[in-house]
Amino acid sequence: MEHDFDLPSVQVPYDLLDFMNQTDYLIENIDTLDFDLGLEDFPVFDVSDPKEVSAADPGVAGVENLGTNKSRFEVFKRTPWFWNPSSNQSTFSDHVQIPLDEHGVNVASSPHWPYSVELYIQDKLDQQARDRIFQLVTRTVGSKVSIPSFPSAHFLDILVKNGIAKKIETDAWIHPHTFCARTTRTELLVALAAAGCVCFGIMSVGKTGGVLQEITRVALNNLVESDNSVLRDLQYLQAYMIWIDIGIFCGRKRPMEIAESDLQPLCTALRKAGAFNVSFYTRITPSASDSDEVLEQKWRNWVKQESYKRLVYHLFQHDMNVTWAMNRNPITSYSELSVPLPAAREIWLAPSPSAWRAAHLAAIRGPGPIHNSLRDLLTKPDRINLLPGDADQTLSLSVFVAGIAALVWDHRKQVSITEDAAGDDDPKAHLWIQSRRQDLYQMLQNAQSINPSLPAVQALFSEFLMMNLHVSLEDVQRFAGKFGEDEAQRSHVGLDRWSKQRQARTAIWHAGQVLRAARNVPPYQLRGFDSIATYYATLTIWVFGVLHCSARKRNHPLSDSNDDAFGTCSATQMLDGAACPIHLDGPSSQDTIAFVACNRGRATLRLLDHPLDVIGTSHDIMDLPRVMDVGIQVLEGNYPDSSKDDLPPLILSLRKLMQDLGNLPS
Template identity: 85%
Template sequence: MAPEFDLTQSLPSVQVPYDLLDFMNQSDYLIENVDILDFDLGLDNPPLFDTSDPRDVADPNAGETQESSNSRFEIFKRTPWFWNPSSNQSTFSEHVQMPLDENGVNVASSPHWPYSIELCIQDKLDQEARDRIFQLVTRTVGTKVSIPSFPSAHFLDILVKNGIAKKIETDAWIHPHTFCASKTRTELLIALVAAGCVCFGIMSVGKTGGMLQEITRVALNNLAESDNSVLRDLQYLQAYMIWLDVGIFCGYKRKMEIAESDLQPLCTALRKAGAFNVSFYTRITPNANDSDAVLEQKWREWVKQESYKRLVYHLFQHDIFVTFAMSRNPITSYSELSVPLPAARNIWLAESPSSWRAAHLATLRGPGPIHNSLKALLTKPDRISLLSGDADQTLSLSIFVAGIAALVWDHRKQVSITEDGTGEDDPKTHLWIQSRRQDLYQMLQNAQAINPSLPAVQALFVEFLMMNLHVSLEDVQRFAGKFGEDEAQRSHVSLERWSKQRQARTAIWHAGQTLRAARNVPPYQLRGFDSIATYYATLTIWTYGVLHCNSRKRQSLLSDTTATIAPDDDAFDNGGCSSMQMLDHPPPEIHLDGPSSQDTIAFVAYNRGRAVLRLLDHPLDPVGKSNDILDLRQVMAVGIQALEGNYPDSDKVEDLPPLILSLRKLMQDLGSLPSQL
């Protein structure tokens, strides 16, 4: 029987999203005469979709015609996946003026200031460093941007320290205690200011960070053109990495595409310098009888070498996140990273040479030098639980998971080739695919078992990978309309078959666990790939619900009048039980975003139970209201709530970061589709 799935007939009123990036703003235009550090998006290029709350607008299904639906769908088919450049767009064309003055900012209102009670950065940015920053900014923008005022050294110092502190919250690849503003490249200072703005928790300051990110990018390119030696300079490479971090998930298509494409030069520079190979590094350890001068020299050499390690692995993780977010192949390879794993956090964050020595000497290590690396861990995964005592256990596990993610990506590509070819009919190929999936799944489960209290962001990524092993996100996105109507119909065939298998139930279970982890991410930290992973998890559950709604509709049409006794009786609801059994023993609710139990195991294995998600009444609500995943609007509402809940002080929707706002709008429109397609 041909699948009953025709987007032009089934979706009469709502535009089917062509792709994730179509919901990003084209650019972050700044209008003239705005308040100090309080930039708003201009209205010259309005977004394709209204960003108002759906509760404030009328039913989108009212008064729409098939003709208008088809017309809008054709617009979507013509919409490119990537940013569509126009002749009037160029560097700084989006920025009319840059009145950077702290007088309009209440620093105390930032949820990230003071940045940390455990971190003390002794250095203070002085007036001379402030003047260097100002000079580079004016030289870079030329006459294209008006700068009527500029922040004081004190305010820039706050932003720089906030930028460093936010890096330390994740994988700590910028060393805080050897930072010296007077000896730091101006480009790196501006990059840190941009990072501090973006992570400040005040949207107006965050938009200023986007402007400074653009300045950093241009300044770094100009510097490399005038002096090629900077391509081997650590501070230059660190500044480059920071602007990539700021740009890639900023929520504006132009900046995101540039940041995605400009990752290659940084990879090339580090690879050509030899920083991907173990031979680039030497083992530096302090001795108890080292003089102060010798100890100081060792400490600074060690910090520089350790900074390279952390930069390389941060770059690799960044590359993997972009790979899954943008559906493109990775630029780096796990097989080339023989870089020793980063040192323990307490050694890395030692405040002085003497405290560094004390931390080193107090660490238990093996009898000989151990150079564990990502390549070594993937060769022998058991090594992850046998790391040297001076290795950063949490960060090493995060790097290991990123390496597994690269293997998962490879596996999904191999599966797609097999499904498109004749391999699906080959028992040996099918068995190999199943075996490889199970191996990777077991590796991820082992990683979870090593540290059951993984940071929420890392736990979210592990759950996302487990989900991705059991569902093709490319097919899910195609089903949602990424490649147009014809491709959506083709994907329906394979996904309908998938929806009846254990793979599908495994996928939606881990999708629910991804949402659960997203709720546990500390406030204001759900701002990068983790937010996109939350969207993908929600989309996976939504797809599963749509397919079962369609199945229920067909069964209802084919059933006789006696089937009306139990209209909800299908394989999804009762795991194949008869209607009388269902009435006597209602299926248990399976909370996909709750803890594992015997019921959840039975659901995944035998399709017993009714899958639900929790919609919280307020952020502190521990229970919430159960919603069947066949209620597609509520499925998307749960995903939206997971994103919005990470920003508790955002009183208005417009206060959310651009990326979160774009994802929110995308899920709203998907949730507004009819429950039966």
């Protein structure tokens, strides 16, 4: 039976994917990326016309009328931000050919090669492995993609090793010293080559990485359809994780949406295998009396088991990053991860069985029983200070912060429900919210104090979470019309009230610290969630500036008389050009503390005058175009030797979005 249904036209909420590029950039002969996000028709916020005031709620005068609501809604409906799959879109439909010609690539010009002077991967990819890769590629793409040339074994070896090295730069979940191209699944080799391409820093090579990522996805799906046993194969799971890592933040809507949805099968496979539970793992320790053969076997068994640990925790951190980036619920739960924390980096990266034994025996272990899983740490957070000497301290702290991120996510959802239900007449609900927020805030601050020299990407994530404890990112995004006209008006009411409170100043302070941490991220590594967090931080400061521009034009005070016990400051005081400038993206000081607590000073951001500048020129955050310029400069500054058109697609999309937001009239 056939039925025809006339579905009503509905307003579908958009998310960050809707700002990404619709058209694949991997088309033949495209040398630069042209992102048309349709933001010329972005809803225009006119904060200068406070004439039309809601009589029912005078406190939002000039806020609801940030633009003509009807025209904003009509413009929003016309924007091409929704990915509506068409009948002619399918696998490889946007991929005309593999655009890599290694003879036209100057390897020495790559900022990522040589990948590391400290890492040596002994194995080399030979001609036989190259032929296997080529056969997999041709079998997967069929006649859909032309292959005018294919890289040599030498160039593929460079790409694969670069892909391994990129993983080691972060949480090192691919073991380099047991890697053997002859015994490695072809799908994993292609995935590693794709990772090497994406991070190579050369446009034509990066385009090829996008094609290889799609080939990896299709090949893995074909493989599991023909052989279900691969769902328990480590190399299959590693290859699956790599293509999701590449796809989720590639900057193009179709692969991003597929990568987001396809994380579930990987979680299911690892969960069903028991890899989330401590019972999956056995304790493997070397002994000084082990023979060479026994030691070799122990080492390889230990590496395999350790690889599962690191894959599980990498997946959890990936899940939390995507949760915050895409505003969707987590797929994994911190409560189910009783996996022992990974071993120390020097043990994991020991290049031989004998070196592994020496590093392992030299590690100082604490007395048993040892509680060293994420679940243990979140049960009693003080245990983060009592990790055994053979645990990876930096990675464990990163996993711990990701666990707190899950708690912060739960808290924000509880806040949204509690505030809607309780209203202003339920002091118990508000007390509970404030108490829980303070507990989580203290946990994040304690985590930062454990290692003040945390890698910049970890410091960025901690600051991002502290920002989110004091602002609703969902409300901030609603400000741009995410759920249509009525929801935008309602978000203005809450945000206007928020902007007058200490919470708002705390939020923009940590937003500025996100930008500060992003500036310290090593070159060419700001390419995933951290770049989106930079955008969100910039957007939060921009929204605060928009609301206070409106308050200035209405000559309303910036703080409620009942704000808090730390005192308040009038609009005239804060907007006085002679007031002490508070550098939100600078180090903490007595002035910044006074700004957050008592609203004293004038909030500013710094624009650097040249790449080596560390001081910059201060700009008031109510200079709205400059706020977005700062965020753009932070993203572009992570690619010092790249032209403005030769940046990763995600960075280009975020830059275009911030440029158009900054150009809105104020």
